[in-house]
Amino acid sequence: MNYTLAGIPIKNYLVASSSPLTESVERLICCKEAHFSAAILKSCANYKRIGRGYGRKIVYVKNGYYADASFENEILTLNEGIELFQNAHSLIRDDMLLIPSVSALSLEAKEWINSCKQFEKLGAKVIQLDFFYLGTLKHNDEFYQSLKILLSTLKKHLDCMVMPKLNLKFEPNKICKTLKDSGISYVSLLDSIRENPDKKYNLHPDNTSYFGPKQLPLTLEYLKAAKKHGLFVCAGGGIAKREDVEVLIQNGADMIQVASYVLNRGYSFTKDLLPDTVDYDFHNPILKHNPWCDSQRPGDCDHCGACAPHILP
Numbered sequence: 001m002n003y004t005l006a007g008i009p010i011k012n013y014l015v016a017s018s019s020p021l022t023e024s025v026e027r028l029i030c031c032k033e034a035h036f037s038a039a040i041l042k043s044c045a046n047y048k049r050i051g052r053g054y055g056r057k058i059v060y061v062k063n064g065y066y067a068d069a070s071f072e073n074e075i076l077t078l079n080e081g082i083e084l085f086q087n088a089h090s091l092i093r094d095d096m097l098l099i100p101s102v103s104a105l106s107l108e109a110k111e112w113i114n115s116c117k118q119f120e121k122l123g124a125k126v127i128q129l130d131f132f133y134l135g136t137l138k139h140n141d142e143f144y145q146s147l148k149i150l151l152s153t154l155k156k157h158l159d160c161m162v163m164p165k166l167n168l169k170f171e172p173n174k175i176c177k178t179l180k181d182s183g184i185s186y187v188s189l190l191d192s193i194r195e196n197p198d199k200k201y202n203l204h205p206d207n208t209s210y211f212g213p214k215q216l217p218l219t220l221e222y223l224k225a226a227k228k229h230g231l232f233v234c235a236g237g238g239i240a241k242r243e244d245v246e247v248l249i250q251n252g253a254d255m256i257q258v259a260s261y262v263l264n265r266g267y268s269f270t271k272d273l274l275p276d277t278v279d280y281d282f283h284n285p286i287l288k289h290n291p292w293c294d295s296q297r298p299g300d301c302d303h304c305g306a307c308a309p310h311i312l313p
């Protein structure tokens with residue numbers, strides 16, 4: 001089977017989702033060694049970081065986990081995103097497709113175009129548009145109309161492909177129709193579930209998301225809506241076993257993206273999700289790298305909780 005993304009031949013269907021897996025050059029090299037065919041870089045936005053907010057905190061629960069972090073901690077600045085793309089590109093070249101992920105806090109076309117143009121100039125062929133932080137806007141008819149104007153404007157000003165990332169704020173059919181009517185062909189799904197966790201976990205309700213198998217039925221719902229509108233879908237969210245990959249492919253997913261399955265187990269576990277034909281080197285030391293961070297010494301540890309013992313969902 002031959003796979004292409006935005007006309008670029010790639011080696012298989014497995015894409016690393018924008019997440020800690022793709023947050024540094026070291027971890028992007030791990031993604032390449034783990035046979036991902038493409039990696040969506042950690043999202044960046046054109047903003048000035050004032051202070052560091054509060055750090056990432058991970059709490060494992062019975063059937064998944066919560067992740068909490070402030071915007072300043074979770075979103076790279078545009079310069080950091082550009083540096084990550086350039087440095088990774090100079091080492092990885094054509095061995096894995098690098099897809100920058102751009103975010104912004106408004107539907108103002110200027111904001112999105114300026115960031116996307118910079119990546120396009122550096123050779124990006126596909127850019128993910130991370131709409132997560134538009135969540136505070138009311139998703140009424142006016143919103144979908146403004147989104148259509150934004151996407152049509154982006155299409156007009158950019159040569160590269162843009163791939164909006166959907167989240168649960170969007171009504172599946174309305175958003176997929178809006179994408180199609182704006183001339184968009186690619187869509188990335190699905191972001192996490194915003195949840196108000198139990199107070200005992202001491203997390204910030206406004207910035208906490210749930211990750212786990214509860215997401216998969218929602219991913220399927222958005223996938224079906226996207227295929228109904230003829231979109232190319234890079235689908236993921238809630239994958240907990242190989243059969244979940246098969247279900248998404250049977251329902252029309254063109255590519256499969258994954259974060260938590262690998263974050264919770266390690267890079268070498270991509271082998272569970274890849275076609276059996278992939279030639280895997282299980283002794284490759286690079287695959288032992290921590291998927292959550294690059295700290296080597298105990299003194300560098302942020303104590304985010306990701307390495308705490310947990311039961312896999």
Ligand SMILES: Cc1cc2nc3c(=O)[nH]c(=O)nc-3n(C[C@H](O)[C@H](O)[C@H](O)COP(=O)(O)O)c2cc1C
Nearest residue numbers: 017018019043067130190191237238239258259260
């Ligand atoms: C700690 C963490 C940070 C994330 N940051 C981003 C991000 O910056 N941009 C983005 O588009 N998605 C981000 N995601 C969401 C993932 O890309 C993905 O949509 C989500 O984890 C669901 O897929 P999964 O079930 O395979 O984990 C993040 C996920 C986690 C766990």
